[in-house]
Amino acid sequence: MSIARMYDLAAEREQERTKPAADVAAEAAGAEVEAKKTVESALEKITAFIPTEIIGLYVAGLGIFTPQTAAGKWWVFFVCLALIPVFMVIGYFQKKKHKLPIPKLGVLLLLVAFAAVAFVAWAAAMPATPFLSLNSYATQIGGFIVVPLAFVMWGLADIFDALPKTQ
Secondary structure (H helix, E strand, O other): OHHHHHHHHHHHHHHHHOOEEEEHHHHHHHHHHHHHOOOOHHHHHHHHHHHHHHHHHHHHHHHHOOOOHHHHHHHHHHHHHHHHHHHHHHHHHHHOOOOOOOOOOOHHHHHHHHHHHHHHHHHOOOOOOHHHHHOOOHHHHHHHHHHHHHHHHHHHHHHHHOOOOOO
């Protein structure tokens, strides 16, 4: 999900709280029916929190530089991790400049934290992960951790009205 889309959805969730209860209940009932039709994997739920720009940059960085050493893979990983808050702050100021709806600061900080945690878990579960230099079972461990992490993050995001809406 792009940074702009994350902000839009968080702002939508904030506006939904100001609608009359009947409208919200009708929309929620429709959303529940739709949610039951779609069964998403934990990895898909985790990637919903990561800005697509970061995923694209990480994959491109590994592909372009093709680092053969763990140090090279770690550099790509840490550059992408460091760019998460940078990209999200830029997105925030773009929305603010154009007077578009933006969520509250607490929701934005939660989105930044979730994006960073989700990126770490997602990267650990990928085949060319730098985490393999720490443990030969890193991809298996990362894949295992993604499942409960997705459940916890999805639940907390729902509680704090920062849940990414998926198609």
